[in-house]
Amino acid sequence: MASPRSAANPYKVFIAGGCYSGLAAAINLLEKCDSTPDGPISVQVTIVDERDGFFHVIGSPLALSDKAYAEKAWVGFKDVKILQRPDVRIVHGTVSKVDCKTKTATIVESSTQTESTENYDFFIAATGLRRAWPVVPQSLNRKAYLEEAGQHIDAVTNSTDPVLVVGGGAVGIEMAAELKVFQPQVKVTLAHSRDKLLSAEPLPDNVKECAINLVRDAGVEVLMSHRLVSSTPIKNEHGADAFDVVFQNGHKMVASVVIMAISKSVPSTDYLPKEALNEEALVNIKPSMQLKSDTIPNAETHFAIGDLMNWSGIKRCGGAMHEGKLAALNIHQLMLRDISGKQPEFKELEEIPPMIGLAVGKVALSYGPTEGMKHGKDVMRVFFEGT
Structure with missing residues (x-):
């Protein structure tokens, strides 16, 4: 001993x-x-x-x-x-x-x-x-972080063309919905390369279908099966900085801000x-x-x-x-x-089944193997109140 x-x-x-x-x-x-x-x-x-x-x-x-x-x-x-x-x-x-x-x-x-x-x-x-940015801020101190976040929010607030969020995973969904809630005057578009949101997650189809319905209910335009090819800086018709966006399926649009939410x-x-x-x-x-x-x-x-x-x-x-x-x-x-000299009694981590809590504007979606899928304002209060 x-x-x-x-x-x-x-x-x-x-x-x-x-x-x-x-x-x-x-x-x-x-x-x-x-x-x-x-x-x-x-x-x-x-x-x-x-x-x-x-x-x-x-x-x-x-x-x-x-x-x-x-x-x-x-x-x-x-x-x-x-x-x-x-x-x-x-x-x-x-x-x-x-x-x-x-x-x-x-x-x-x-x-x-x-x-x-x-x-x-x-x-x-x-x-x-x-x-990577903008999944999380890259600043390493509070002062720089507030400047980084503030510049991003100002760019969205002052946009004259739609704000494009690329990537329909959890981050992209939450980013698009939050922007629409806090900047209701801005047109927000969410583009995803697959035919279902949350496509990379091992979740049931009804969860993915609910997610897209909640995103649309939040006022976000959703473009499914739209894989981004390029976003080229341009001046828009108002003379403001913007991006000429091209998708693989041939669809084109002009966006004031392009937010990449797909980085690995x-x-x-x-x-x-x-x-x-x-x-x-x-x-x-x-x-x-x-x-x-x-x-x-x-x-x-x-x-x-x-x-x-x-x-x-x-x-x-x-x-x-x-x-x-x-x-x-x-x-x-x-x-x-x-x-x-007492032999240790370890606590062990069990296998973790797929589960998720997702904030989508003013409501939330949850899924777990026991309770199944739930969504609405009550779920928002349970999962995200005070965060």
Whole structure:
């Protein structure tokens, strides 16, 4: 058994990524360590994130449609009260390398671009997927983000021709509907290359049909089976900047703004050992959230959670937070083994069936394997009220 840890010698937990899963892991771990029956466990949590605050990613379509909401969607880490404690350190920077054998992580701090190395007892990878503009803002600090969002909203507000959203996945649907709600004077068109919206998701046809009906009910024009070929900058008949848009089926239109909502997200996992990743650079994990590898040293003390995992299900913030909680509980179990010799009882992640919650203007659509499909204002209140 190990000697009891103290404030001078705490368990060091390093979390790469401060969004849904990373913050859920930190908060749940601190709570468990504080309330351990035999006395609190001393822990030092370090969270490293390339942003200077928490950005509510699933609220991005709304944040890029409404300036008032944009103000609320980004919260500086210094303003997250639950994290303001001496055993939590938050670093604005990136993780460039993790050495699992020596249990060290290399950090590049944003303000100085200087490198530093930090030792840890447990590592959690929670850096998610790298998503392109305008799926999420690209700014890494709150001030630049508000400028970025504001410029986008101004361009839409001042449009004289339709605003074209390309891509009928969840982001494209929400973006088109939110723009129409907050800019009702603007004609919004949603174009999708397939004959059904949400075509990339393993969802029943009735869900996809409901989605298109709700989008149209929101006042958005929908162009199905329209694959974008080109959008060329021009001056429109009013002398304003615009785009000459051509689709593969020969349809043409002029748009004031073209919003691409079809970019493929890339896992942010290049700091991890190659042996931990699959061919798509997602992290292979055990149901306990630990790295699934026979060759990586100390794999049992390295965890991966959130969108960067190679696991079933549609990527969702609810799932990411659940995975963060499981990782925290399992790390706590490893701490107890170290302290008392008690064998850990891991919580395991089950296979996740397809499920979704989708905001479409003033209403929402939900689907799960048990409750089936629901839609309407009540669903909006349940899933998105207060977001």
